[in-house]
Amino acid sequence: xxxxxxxxxxxxxxxxxxxxxxxxxxxxxxxxxxxxxxxxxxxxxxxxxxxxxxxxxxxxxxxxxxxxxxxxxxxxxxxxxxxxxxxxxxxxxxxxxxxxxxxxxxxxxxxxxxxxxxxxxxxxxxxxxxxxxxxxxxxxxxxxxxxxxxxxxxxxxxxxxxxxxxxxxxxxxxxxxxxxxxxxxxxxxxxxxxxxxxxxxxxxxxxxxx
Numbered sequence: 001x002x003x004x005x006x007x008x009x010x011x012x013x014x015x016x017x018x019x020x021x022x023x024x025x026x027x028x029x030x031x032x033x034x035x036x037x038x039x040x041x042x043x044x045x046x047x048x049x050x051x052x053x054x055x056x057x058x059x060x061x062x063x064x065x066x067x068x069x070x071x072x073x074x075x076x077x078x079x080x081x082x083x084x085x086x087x088x089x090x091x092x093x094x095x096x097x098x099x100x101x102x103x104x105x106x107x108x109x110x111x112x113x114x115x116x117x118x119x120x121x122x123x124x125x126x127x128x129x130x131x132x133x134x135x136x137x138x139x140x141x142x143x144x145x146x147x148x149x150x151x152x153x154x155x156x157x158x159x160x161x162x163x164x165x166x167x168x169x170x171x172x173x174x175x176x177x178x179x180x181x182x183x184x185x186x187x188x189x190x191x192x193x194x195x196x197x198x199x200x201x202x203x204x205x206x207x208x209x210x
Contacts, residue, residue, distance in 0.1 A: 004205045005169040007178060010197060013204030014182050020207070021147075027183050028196060034188045036134055044084040044135070049076050052134055059142075061130040067120050075119045086112040087135055100138040101166040101194040106156055109139060113155065125155035137192035141199050148202055162198045175201075 017024055025032065032055075039051050053073045056062045062072045076083075090099070090108060099109075112135065117128030125143045132140035141162045142148075143155060169175070175197045180187055 005165050005171070005175060005198065005201045007171070007174065009201040009204035010175050010178055011204065012208050013200030013202070014179070016147075016203055016207045017200065027185060028179065028200075030183055030185065030187055030191065033137055033191060036137065037188065037190060040135070044080060044087055046077065046080065049073070049080055052076075052131070055134060056127070056131060059130050061127045062120065064122075067122070072119060075121070079115055079119055082115045083112065083135070086115060090136070098138060098190060099136065100192075101141070101163045101198065104136075104139045104163070106159060106163075109136070110156065112136075113140070117153075117155075123153045125153055125158070129155055133192075133195065138190070138194055141195040147207070148199070149206060162195070162202075165201075166194045166198055172197075 017028070018026060036055070039048050042048070050073070053062075053069055053076065056072060057069060062069065090112065093108060094103075109132070113128050113132050116131040116135075117125070119131070120127040124145070126145060129140055129143040133142045141159065143158065148158075166172070172193075176193045179193070179197055179200065
């Protein structure tokens with residue numbers, strides 16, 4: 001993923017999202033992130049999990065492999081205390097300040113990802129990446145088999161590439177400004193710029209459009 005965080009790739013990714021994925025939200029999930037932030041206000045509670053089961057379905061994370069919503073709901077409830085403990089540990093270590101792709105480390109967040117992935121229990125990073133993205137949107141970039149193209153369970157490598165690319169990017173603010181303008185409305189204060197810019201640049205590099 002060297003040198004993928006460019007204005008050209010970002011523009012191409014934005015066009016692909018808008019022109020080829022018309023069912024995807026045109027605000028690049030700005031409203032979703034606002035709702036997810038509100039749902040997480042009291043922590044990772046059973047009420048939070050009930051809503052997240054529906055988000056996982058709408059984001060196409062729980063489809064396939066015969067994994068019903070009831071299956072996901074039950075296994076998530078069984079692991080909710082573990083998810084909460086890992087999430088609280090991450091916040092405590094980081095003194096309750098927001099992390100992003102530059103400030104997080106895989107060692108710090110791997111436990112949360114492993115627990116999240118065990119809920120669906122399949123050899124694919126899609127479910128784990130999206131569930132963790134709902135918990136820490138600015139830390140976990142999502143995987144989409146069709147668009148991103150990562151099919152095997154090598155999310156740690158993908159995360160490391162995303163983290164290095166964002167950390168080494170000299171034009172972060174320029175890329176954020178481009179995406180902010182494209183969203184075209186009031187963006188939430190904690191919008192996950194590092195993961196969304198990176199995701200769109202990866203998409204743009206794989207699906208060049210004119």
